[in-house]
Amino acid sequence: MLRYIVKRLLWMIPVVIGVLCIVFVLSVVTPGDPVTTLVGADASAEAKEAMREKLGLNDPVYVRFANYVIKIVTKGDLGNSYTSNQPVKTEILDRFPVTLKLTIASVIVALLLSVPLGIISAVKRYSWIDNLSMALSLIGVSIPQFWFALLTLLLFAVNLRWLPASGISSVKGWVLPVLMIGVGNMGNFARTTRASMLEVIQQDYIRTARAKGQKEATVIIKHGLRNALIPIVANVGNVVGISLGGAVIAENIFSVAGVGKYMLDAINSRDWPAVQGGIILLAIAFSIIMLIMDLLYAAIDPRLKSEFRARGRKKAGRKLQVA
Amino acid sequence: MKKILAIVLAAILLLATAACSNQTASTPTPAASAKPAAQKLTVAHKGNPTSLNHLTVSNVSVNGPLGHLLYDTLVNYDSETDSFKPSIATKWEQIDSTHVKFTLRNDVKAHDGSPIKASDVLYTVTTGVNSGKLDNYYARFKLEDCKVVDDYTIILATKTPDPYLFYTIANNAMGIVSEAAVKKAGGLDSQTQKPSSGTGPYKFVSWDQGAKVVLARNENYWGGKPFFDTIEFRIITDASARMINLESGDVNIVLDPDLNQIKTIASNKKFQVQNFKTKNLNMAFFNTTKDIFSDVKVRQAIALALDYSQNAKVSMGEYGYVTDSVLANLSPAYAKPDSSYTNYYHYDLAAAKKLLAESKYPNGFSFTLKYMENAIFTSLAQLIQNQLNQLNIKVTLQPTASTVFYNDAASGNFDMYLAAPSNPDPFATLIFFDGRLTFKSANGGSGWKGGDQFYALLDKAKATMDDKARNEIMKQLQATINSNVPALTLGSQNRVLVADANLTGISLTPFADINLSKASRK
Numbered sequence: 107m108l109r110y111i112v113k114r115l116l117w118m119i120p121v122v123i124g125v126l127c128i129v130f131v132l133s134v135v136t137p138g139d140p141v142t143t144l145v146g147a148d149a150s151a152e153a154k155e156a157m158r159e160k161l162g163l164n165d166p167v168y169v170r171f172a173n174y175v176i177k178i179v180t181k182g183d184l185g186n187s188y189t190s191n192q193p194v195k196t197e198i199l200d201r202f203p204v205t206l207k208l209t210i211a212s213v214i215v216a217l218l219l220s221v222p223l224g225i226i227s228a229v230k231r232y233s234w235i236d237n238l239s240m241a242l243s244l245i246g247v248s249i250p251q252f253w254f255a256l257l258t259l260l261l262f263a264v265n266l267r268w269l270p271a272s273g274i275s276s277v278k279g280w281v282l283p284v285l286m287i288g289v290g291n292m293g294n295f296a297r298t299t300r301a302s303m304l305e306v307i308q309q310d311y312i313r314t315a316r317a318k319g320q321k322e323a324t325v326i327i328k329h330g331l332r333n334a335l336i337p338i339v340a341n342v343g344n345v346v347g348i349s350l351g352g353a354v355i356a357e358n359i360f361s362v363a364g365v366g367k368y369m370l371d372a373i374n375s376r377d378w379p380a381v382q383g384g385i386i387l388l389a390i391a392f393s394i395i396m397l398i399m400d401l402l403y404a405a406i407d408p409r410l411k412s413e414f415r416a417r418g419r420k421k422a423g424r425k426l427q428v429a
Numbered sequence: 430m431k432k433i434l435a436i437v438l439a440a441i442l443l444l445a446t447a448a449c450s451n452q453t454a455s456t457p458t459p460a461a462s463a464k465p466a467a468q469k470l471t472v473a474h475k476g477n478p479t480s481l482n483h484l485t486v487s488n489v490s491v492n493g494p495l496g497h498l499l500y501d502t503l504v505n506y507d508s509e510t511d512s513f514k515p516s517i518a519t520k521w522e523q524i525d526s527t528h529v530k531f532t533l534r535n536d537v538k539a540h541d542g543s544p545i546k547a548s549d550v551l552y553t554v555t556t557g558v559n560s561g562k563l564d565n566y567y568a569r570f571k572l573e574d575c576k577v578v579d580d581y582t583i584i585l586a587t588k589t590p591d592p593y594l595f596y597t598i599a600n601n602a603m604g605i606v607s608e609a610a611v612k613k614a615g616g617l618d619s620q621t622q623k624p625s626s627g628t629g630p631y632k633f634v635s636w637d638q639g640a641k642v643v644l645a646r647n648e649n650y651w652g653g654k655p656f657f658d659t660i661e662f663r664i665i666t667d668a669s670a671r672m673i674n675l676e677s678g679d680v681n682i683v684l685d686p687d688l689n690q691i692k693t694i695a696s697n698k699k700f701q702v703q704n705f706k707t708k709n710l711n712m713a714f715f716n717t718t719k720d721i722f723s724d725v726k727v728r729q730a731i732a733l734a735l736d737y738s739q740n741a742k743v744s745m746g747e748y749g750y751v752t753d754s755v756l757a758n759l760s761p762a763y764a765k766p767d768s769s770y771t772n773y774y775h776y777d778l779a780a781a782k783k784l785l786a787e788s789k790y791p792n793g794f795s796f797t798l799k800y801m802e803n804a805i806f807t808s809l810a811q812l813i814q815n816q817l818n819q820l821n822i823k824v825t826l827q828p829t830a831s832t833v834f835y836n837d838a839a840s841g842n843f844d845m846y847l848a849a850p851s852n853p854d855p856f857a858t859l860i861f862f863d864g865r866l867t868f869k870s871a872n873g874g875s876g877w878k879g880g881d882q883f884y885a886l887l888d889k890a891k892a893t894m895d896d897k898a899r900n901e902i903m904k905q906l907q908a909t910i911n912s913n914v915p916a917l918t919l920g921s922q923n924r925v926l927v928a929d930a931n932l933t934g935i936s937l938t939p940f941a942d943i944n945l946s947k948a949s950r951k
Contacts, residue, residue, distance in 0.1 A: 138832035145562045146487030147835040151869050153561035189479045191486060191621060200638050256669055263677040271677040272473075272665055273640065359670040361663050363477070363639025371477070376832040 111397065118393045123175075125389040126382065130171050133378040140188045140376045174382075184386070185379035187372070194383035198365060202387065204274070205364035208356065209349040211280065212287035213342060220292040221331075221338070224299025228307060229326060239296060246293025255286045255359045272361035283356040291345050298341045302334035309333070335406050343399035347392040468658035470932075470948065473671040473680040477639045477664050482620035482627075483602050484553070487562040493601060493942030494684060495662060498644055499540075500604025500627035501652075503531055503550065504595060508705065508937035508944075511761070513595045516652075517545065517605055517628065526590035526894050528574070533581040537651045539607035540632045541614070541625040547583035551575055552608035554585065556617065565852065566602040569594070590892045592899060593761065593854040596939040604629070630655035630946050640664055656934075656949035675700065675927060682928040682935075684943055688748050688804060691927060701930045704748055704923050707941040708853045710757040711744075711809060711919040713798070714861065716843050718876040721796060726788035728914040732773035733781035734820050735813065741920035744808035749922040755858065755910045756903075757921045761896075762855035764904035770912045778819060785820050793821025799837060800847035802828040809847060809919055838873035848873065849922065853939050855903065856891060862910050863887060877915030 141154045141163070149157075158164055162173065177183040184194040223243065227236040262282060263271035273279050306312065307330050315325045354366035365384060372380035404410045476491040483496055503518040518531040537545040554575060557567035574586030587594060597603060610626035611617050620626055624633045630652065631644035642662040646655045663680055665671045668687035674680040676694065694700050715722040715731075722728055741751045753774045756763045766772035785791060798813060800806040807828070814824040829837065837843050850858050860866065861874030865884060868876060879887075886906055893899040910916075924941045934947040 137836075138830055139836040140832060142832050142835040144487060146489075146565060147831075147872060149487065149562065149564045149872075150568060151839075153564050156561055189486070189489075191480070191618070197638065256673065259670065259673045259677070263679065264673055267677065271674040271679040272663055272670065273679070357639075358666045361640055361665045361670075363637060363664070367639055367666065374830065376830075 111401070114393075114397045114400070118390060121393055122386055122389050125385055126175070126178075127171075129382050129385050130167075130174070133382065134167050136376070138376040140378060143188050143375045143377065178386075184383035187380045188377040189372075189375050189380070194379045197368065197380065198383050198387050201363055201365050201368050202391075204362060205350055205353060205357075205366065208280075208283055208287065208353055208362060208364060209346055211284045212349065212353075213291060213346055215284055215288035216291035216295050216345075217342070219288070220295035221299050223292075224296040225303055225326060225331065227296070227300040228303035231304065236300075240300070243293035243296035246289050246291075247297070248293075249289070251286055251290050251355050252359070254289060255282070255355065258282050258285060259359070274360070274362055279360075283353075283360040283362055286356050286360075287349060287353060291349075294345065295338065295341060298338050299334065302337045303330060306330050306334040332406065336403055339399055339402050339406065343395055347395050350388055350391050350395075468656075470657045470660045470682070470945070471680040472660065472662045472945070473665045473674050473683045474662045475664075475666060475668075475671070475685045478636075478642065478662075480621040481624045481633060481636065481642070482606070482617065483563070483604055484556050484560060484606060485562075485617055485621045490942065493938065493940070494945060495642060495644075496601030496604055497629065497938060497942070497944045497946045498631040498660060499624055499629045499633060500601060500606065501537070501629050502599050502601065502603055503533075503605065504599050506596070506599035506937075506939045506944075508939075511759070513599055516599075517550075523894070524584065526892070527571070527587050528584055529594065530578070530582065530584045533583070534651060535581050537628050538649055539610040539626050539628050540647060541607070541610040542649075543607045543609035543613070543626075545605060545607055545628055546580045547577040548580075549607050549609075550583045550585075550605055551577050552611075553603070553606045556606070557603070563602055565857075566597050566600065569597070590894055592891075592894055592896070593856065596853040599939050601938060601942065602940075631657075631660055634659070655946075660945065672927070675929075681932060682926060682945075684926055686925060686927045688746060688925065691748075691925065694927065699930055701928055701932070703926050703928065703935055705925070705937045705941070706750065706759055707851075707921060707924050707937065708757045708759045709849050709851045709924075709941050710752060710755075710760075710858070710921050711749075711805065711847065711849045712755070713809075713813065713845055713847050713917040713919060714838075714843075714873065714875045715845055715915055715917075716841060716876055717878075717915055718841060719844060721790060721794055722844070724789045725913055726784045727790055729773045730781045730784035730788060730820060731817060731822070732914045732917055733775070733777045733784065734822075735816050735917065735919075736776040737774060737918075737920070738776075740809060740812045740816075743812060744805045745920060745922050748925045749805075749920050752918045752920050753911075754907050755862070755916055755918055756855050756907060759921070760853070760855050760858075762900055762903035762907075764900065764907050766908070766911060770908040772911050773914050774911065774918050781820060785822075793823070795823035795825065796844035797825045797827050798845045798847065799827045799829050799834060799843050801831050801834050805922055806847050806849075835872070839869050839871075841868035841876060846873070847919070851940050853941075859887060859906065859910075862915055875915035877913065879909060879913070883909050 141157050145153050145157050162170055177185065182195065186192060187194050187197060223239045227239045230236050259271050259282065262269040269281050270279050274283065312325060312329055315329045350365065353364055354370050356362060357364040357367035369381060369384040372384065474491065474494065478492045478495055479489045480486040480492060481495060481499060483492065501517050503516060505514040505516040507514055517533055517537055519534055520532045522530045524530055533547060539545060554567065554570055555572055557563050558570055558572055569587045569591055571586045571588045576584045578584060604627060607626045611620060614620065614625050622636055630647050630650045632647045634643040634645045636642045641664060644660045646658055665674060669690065671683045672686060672690050675683045691702055695702055715728055717723055738751050741749050750758065752758055753766055753772060754763060798810055800810050810826045814826060817824050838846055860871050862877055862879060863871065864878035868874060886902055890899050890902040890906060893902060924937055924943065926935065926943055931951045932948060933951050934949045936944045936947065938944050
C-alpha cells in the first residue's frame, strides 16, 4: 500500500509539469498585454517597454519557461502577481483554506442530506417518497446556482433577516454559501446513491441476508450501502476536486475570498503568474484528492484491498525468484 | 409523479414569492432590530484593491475610494463648485507658467507619527515619476526643477505650462506619503498591504484579502475628528449581491450599483440615490487611418444618424446627460457649439443619408466596433448598430477584454472603439486628436490629422495660463474637431451610489471617484 501511495505521489510530478506546459503555452498564445495591467493604460510607450523588459517578456518563450520552472523547483517561487505585485504563493495559500473549508462543508451537508434521500428512494422505489426525492434532486441539479443564491439571500438576509448577506466571519455567515453549493451537489449525490443502491439491493447476497432474518436496517446499511458506496465516493472525489477551483459563484456573491474568485480575477486581468500558480495548486490538490479517493475504495471494498495485497505478494515472489 | 412535481414546483414558487416580497418579517428578530452602530460605516465595494498605496501600482479604480481615506493630497477638490481648497497645503502661488509654490501645514503627521514636511512631498513626486506606473499623473513634473524651499515650503515644476495641474494634484494618485514612515516600515512595498505612511482621516487596520479592508479613525487627524470609528470595505463583486446587502442592512453604501437595479429601491425612503454629474465622456473613436473612415463625409453621416438624446436615455437613464462636443459639458474648457461652424452631433437622418450618398461609400459598408463590456457600453454599441443599419452600414460588435482592448487601441488595431476618458484635464482628451502622435504614443485616439493650423492652436492653448484666453482657443479647437468628427460624443455618465438615507458628506474626486473622507450621518 505504501509503495502504491509513493508511486501515485511521484506520478504527480509529470502531471504538474504537463499542466504547467499547457498553461504556459496558453498564456503565450492568448491575446492581451499584462503590461497594461501593471503600468496602466495611459502609461507612456517607454514605461511599457521598460516594464516588459523588467518582466522578461521580451525573452524567447523557452527562456521564460525555463526561468519559471527553475524558480519553482529551486525556490518554490511562483512569482509575483502582476496586479498586486505580491508573491502569488502567499496570495493563494491565504485563500486556499477558505475554499477548502467551503468545499468540505458543502460536500458534508450534501452527503448528509442526499445519501439518506437516495437510500429511501431506492428502498421505496416508485413510491411517492421516491418520486418526491428524485424531483427534489432533479431541481437541485438543474437549478441555476446564481439564481438560487440570490433567492436565498432575499429570503434569509433581506426578508427574514436570519442570516448575514455577506462575509463568513461568523458561523451564520457560512450557512448560505454552504447551502448554495451543497444543494447543487445534493441532487447529484442523491441520484448516484439511488442508482447504486438499486443495483445492490437486487443482488443475491442481499436476498440471503434477508433470508437469514437480519433486520432490514442492517441489510440496507451494512450489506447494501457499503457495497453501493464506491460510485458515491468516486462522485464525491470529482465534486470536491471541481469545487476547489469552481466555487466562484458562491465566492462572488457572498464575499468569500477564495481561490476560484482569485483565479477568475487573474484570468480577466491576464495576471499569468497568478493563473499559473493557482492551476499548479489545484492540479496538486486534485491529484491528492483522487489518491485519497482511491485509498478509500480499498478501505470500503475488501476485493480491492485483497487485490493490492495480491499484487504486493506477486512482486515479492518475483523478487525472491530472481534472488 | 405529476402531482408530486406540481407540489414541489408550487413550493418553490412560494419560496420565490416569499423571497421576492417586499414585506419584511412581521416579528422583528434580533438581527432585524440590531441597527449598525452609528460609528461604523460598511461599504459594498466591487473588487479587491490591488494595493493600499498608490505609488506601488498603476492607478486602478478599485483602489480609488480607499485612497482618499488613507492619504491626503496637497489640495482638496470641491466637486460642487469645481474648485480647489486647502488641504496639506494651506496656500499656493503660481510663480510662473511652470512653477507653483506650496506652503504646507506644520501639524500634519503620518499614521505612524512621522511629521510631514516639504521633503515628503518631493519624495512622493520623485517616487511617482520614477515608478513609471503613473505617467498619467506624474510624467508632467520636471524633477530637477522641483525644489524644497524650507521644511514647509516646496516648489513643484512641470515640464510645460499646465493650466489644469490642480485636477491631478487633488487626485488620490498624488496622495502625500511620508518618506520616514516608508523607511521605518521597510520600504515602499511594505505599504502595499499595510500602509502606515499616509496622513488621511482613517488608518489601516486589516485587510482580509478578497473579502474586506477595515480602516479606523485617525485620532490625530489634523483636520478634526473623523466621524466614523471604523470603515469597512466589503468586497462583493456581484452587483445584485451588493444591492441585497444594502437592503439587508449588512452594508450602508453600495459603490458602482447596477443602474437597472437602482429603480427597485429608489422609492424606499430608507435609502438615497446620489447621482453626481461628472466630466467623464463616453466617446466612439473612428480609426481615420482606415480607408472607410478617412472620408470625412462618412464620419459626418454617421454622426448625424445617431439619436443622441435617445441613446443617452436608453443607456444611462437619469444617470447621465447628453453631450454635443468632444469635451463634456462640465469640462472647464467646454464651449457650447454655435452657428460659427457646423456641428454634426445631432440627429438628422435625412442629412445623414444625403452625406453618405455623396461619400466614397454611398451604398453602405461594414465595420467592427470594439468596446470593453459594461452595461452602458453594451447598450450604446447595440444602439449604434441599430441606428447605422438605417444607412445600410453593418456594425459587428466585438466586446473585448481590457488588456486586449488597450493593446488594440494603442496599436491602431480597430475600426471604431468606445471609451470613456475620465481625466478632467481637457488636454488629456485632446491628445487623442493630436495627429502628430501615433496611436502608441497617445494610447489610442483616432489617428486624425488636424493640420498645422490646428496643431499650432493646440500648442498655444497648452501654453496659455489665462483661463479666458485659453478657453477662446479651446472653443476654436472644439469647433475644428466637432466639424471633422474624428470621434463621436455619446453622453456623460454620472457617478452613482446608493446609501442609507441618513448618510451625508459624500463627494467626488476630480477623477470622479467616490470620496468618503468627510462622510457622516445626519
